[in-house]
Amino acid sequence: MIVVLLGAPGSGKGTQGAPLAEHLGLAHVASGDLFRDNIGRGTELGKLAQDYIKRGVLVPDDVTIRMVLDRLTSTDAAGGAILDGFPRTLAQAQALDMALAKQDQRVDAAPLVEVSTEELLRRLAGRWICRAAGHSYHEASNPPREPGRCDIDGSELYQREDDTIEVARKRLEVYFEQTRPVVDYYRQRGVLFEINGEQSIDEVFHDLVDALQATRTAA
Ligand code: ADP
Numbered sequence: 001m002i003v004v005l006l007g008a009p010g011s012g013k014g015t016q017g018a019p020l021a022e023h024l025g026l027a028h029v030a031s032g033d034l035f036r037d038n039i040g041r042g043t044e045l046g047k048l049a050q051d052y053i054k055r056g057v058l059v060p061d062d063v064t065i066r067m068v069l070d071r072l073t074s075t076d077a078a079g080g081a082i083l084d085g086f087p088r089t090l091a092q093a094q095a096l097d098m099a100l101a102k103q104d105q106r107v108d109a110a111p112l113v114e115v116s117t118e119e120l121l122r123r124l125a126g127r128w129i130c131r132a133a134g135h136s137y138h139e140a141s142n143p144p145r146e147p148g149r150c151d152i153d154g155s156e157l158y159q160r161e162d163d164t165i166e167v168a169r170k171r172l173e174v175y176f177e178q179t180r181p182v183v184d185y186y187r188q189r190g191v192l193f194e195i196n197g198e199q200s201i202d203e204v205f206h207d208l209v210d211a212l213q214a215t216r217t218a219a
């Protein structure tokens with residue numbers, strides 16, 4: 001099963017993506033995490049992506065598409081994947097469809113996690129993530145048990161350079177201009193469903209699990 005988790009920056013894709021993938025036995029493939037991993041390791045791809053990410057704009061399609069499609073060929077993704085943060089443009093959505101079609105696969109479900117702009121900005125400004133695996137926390141609504149430490153792996157928490165209010169606003173602008181057409185693309189294919197992302201983390205998780213299990217049963 002291939003799931004495309006849609007939603008604006010800050011809507012909770014990362015928070016839901018990892019536990020959801022584990023629950024459903026799928027790989028969690030987050031394009032932002034892949035870029036940050038490359039930046040951390042100082043690779044050529046990381047050096048190229050860094051400047052775009054810092055400014056809150058999209059990394060060019062060709063590089064992004066190659067990186068994500070390559071990740072999807074890993075053995076842990078053989079049973080399916082939850083894509084988080086990809087596709088963000090129509091060209092990326094089309095490239096994904098073409099690659100999947102070659103293996104007789106398709107995007108089975110595209111849940112859209114909806115959150116108001118005001119709440120998105122509040123969440124991004126208070127977000128802390130862990131160095132080891134990108135687990136996401138919020139200083140007010142989802143704090144770690146021990147300040148500055150990840151509950152799951154104990155690694156240090158830090159604030160992303162692109163979570164400042166100026167860059168966050170830019171990222172939301174980019175989302176509405178370049179990524180919203182992707183929502184319509186999946187709606188037209190009949191795989192889109194909306195989830196209320198302003199509920200508690202547990203409630204959002206249950207809505208996602210219910211909807212995805214129904215999709216799996218119907219397939
Ligand atoms: P995305 O991956 O979509 O950019 P994250 O999963 O990192 O978003 O979540 C953004 C911020 O919002 C984080 O600080 C996270 O802890 C917090 N958050 C996620 N889901 C909820 C929720 N349902 N209610 C309140 N805060 C949330």
Ligand code: AMP
Pocket residue numbers: 009031032033035052053054056057058059060064084085086087088089092162171
């Ligand atoms: P995220 O972790 O999903 O918030 O992504 C962080 C940043 O990585 C974005 O603001 C973009 O600069 C870049 N990025 C992540 N995914 C993509 C994508 N699918 N296409 C282009 N750029 C991306």
